[in-house]
Amino acid sequence: xxxxxxxxxxxxxxxLRAARGQPTERVPVWLMRQAGRYLPEYGEFxxxxxxGFFDMVKTPSMACEITLQPLRRFNLDAAIxxxxxxxxxxxxxxxxxxxEGKGVIFDFLLQTPDDLDKxxxxxxxxxxxxxxxxxxxxxxxxxxxxxxxxxxxxAPWTLMKFMIDGGSHSPLPKARKWLVTYPDASRxxxxxxxxxxxxxxxAQVKAGAQILQVFESCAGELGPDHFAEFSLPYLKxxxxxxxxxxxxxxxxxxxxxxxxxxxHFAIDDLSNSGYDVVSLDWTINPTHARRIAGKHVTLQGNxxxxxxxxxxxxxxxxxxTMLQRFGxxxxxxxxxxxxxxxxxxxNVETFVNAVHMFSEDINAT
Ligand code: CP3
Numbered sequence: 224x225x226x227x228x229x230x231x232x233x234x235x236x237x238x239l240r241a242a243r244g245q246p247t248e249r250v251p252v253w254l255m256r257q258a259g260r261y262l263p264e265y266g267e268f269x270x271x272x273x274x275g276f277f278d279m280v281k282t283p284s285m286a287c288e289i290t291l292q293p294l295r296r297f298n299l300d301a302a303i304x305x306x307x308x309x310x311x312x313x314x315x316x317x318x319x320x321x322x323e324g325k326g327v328i329f330d331f332l333l334q335t336p337d338d339l340d341k342x343x344x345x346x347x348x349x350x351x352x353x354x355x356x357x358x359x360x361x362x363x364x365x366x367x368x369x370x371x372x373x374x375x376x377x378a379p380w381t382l383m384k385f386m387i388d389g390g391s392h393s394p395l396p397k398a399r400k401w402l403v404t405y406p407d408a409s410r411x412x413x414x415x416x417x418x419x420x421x422x423x424x425x426a427q428v429k430a431g432a433q434i435l436q437v438f439e440s441c442a443g444e445l446g447p448d449h450f451a452e453f454s455l456p457y458l459k460x461x462x463x464x465x466x467x468x469x470x471x472x473x474x475x476x477x478x479x480x481x482x483x484x485x486x487h488f489a490i491d492d493l494s495n496s497g498y499d500v501v502s503l504d505w506t507i508n509p510t511h512a513r514r515i516a517g518k519h520v521t522l523q524g525n526x527x528x529x530x531x532x533x534x535x536x537x538x539x540x541x542x543x544t545m546l547q548r549f550g551x552x553x554x555x556x557x558x559x560x561x562x563x564x565x566x567x568x569x570n571v572e573t574f575v576n577a578v579h580m581f582s583e584d585i586n587a588t
Contacts, residue, residue, distance in 0.1 A: 252575055297571060399445070437482070
């Protein structure tokens with residue numbers, strides 16, 4: 224019997240319906256980085272168990288608990304498994320840690336194409352990331368049908384960028400320089416990452432993930448031509464092959480979301496790339512985005528994450544404007560990027576409740 228066969232049906236399936244273009248009685252809402260450092264209970268958990276970030280990610284019971292923390296506070300329409308995009312470079316043999324005050328630290332970075340030989344190219348992501356799959360299955364059971372669970376992965380270019388530039392801001396654009404100086408090696412690396420991402424996403428669905436998001440967080444720095452050459456083909460391949468592999472193995476494909484941050488120039492292409500949902504950052508006007516994207520795709524986003532520092536009235540009015548611009552159908556409310564670590568959780572509550580209230584009002588009129 225497959226893992227998913229034993230899992231409970233989901234009561235609140237708003238987000239799945241919105242992603243598939245079916246009618247919704249109100250707008251579903253979740254937040255990127257909804258679990259983590261801005262929640263006091265996350266800090267307390269870390270302290271109590273005296274663990275680092277990746278210890279929690281690699282211990283399914285801990286990842287499950289932290290995934291559920293924001294759902295206990297807020298009326299969210301989705302959970303997202305607590306993990307990180309950098310688990311793929313780890314499986315390929317690069318040591319990665321998150322150090323307080325320093326951010327993401329790699330034990331080595333890729334400097335020249337010869338360094339590709341240092342990667343464990345035959346690594347089996349399904350086996351080596353089984354802790355993520357276990358965390359997903361455990362969280363599905365713990366959610367007991369409350370709302371759908373997101374799985375996710377980094378996209379090839381964003382992973383390549385971290386593997387070459389590291390976690391902190393690189394003084395030289397080394398990863399972008401690779402695309403120009405070593406285009407063949409770049410394509411080889413992107414293809415390798417693409418294969419791993421497909422296997423990883425398929426395994427997440429088999430373990431119980433009901434919707435998937437692919438994070439191309441560093442898309443904007445490519446510009447239109449390099450995006451078309453070094454990001455979009457891999458993003459498309461991931462959407463098509465993930466769905467195809469699921470079908471071939473008797474699993475129903477799940478909705479897929481693409482978040483290509485700052486890639487305004489590609490909204491048209493992204494809307495025709497095999498994804499059900501295009502997630503937008505906050506620098507684009509929703510009305511403009513909808514005009515470009517057309518009606519056959521769901522949009523997600525895109526409140527400026529800094530509005531979570533605003534006074535209640537200002538925040539609510541920004542949410543109302545956002546909903547009026549996006550409309551209430553084929554739409555999932557979210558921020559334009561993750562929650563910042565010094566945000567007051569009460570403001571996240573105001574955001575979530577405002578989406579509920581205004582979208583029910585708009586739908587009723
Ligand atoms: O959204 C969620 O709630 C799920 C969890 C999640 C995390 N990272 C947890 C995390 C997700 C979806 C990610 C994705 C991720 N990780 C991305 C893509 C999204 C984006 O933000 O653009 C990227 C680029 C990363 C890489 C990464 N991991 C960075 C840049 C950092 C921050 C380093 C720092 O100290 O500032 C991390 C660590 C990380 N990932 C934390 C969390 C909660 C902070 C860990 C801690 O210090 O406790």
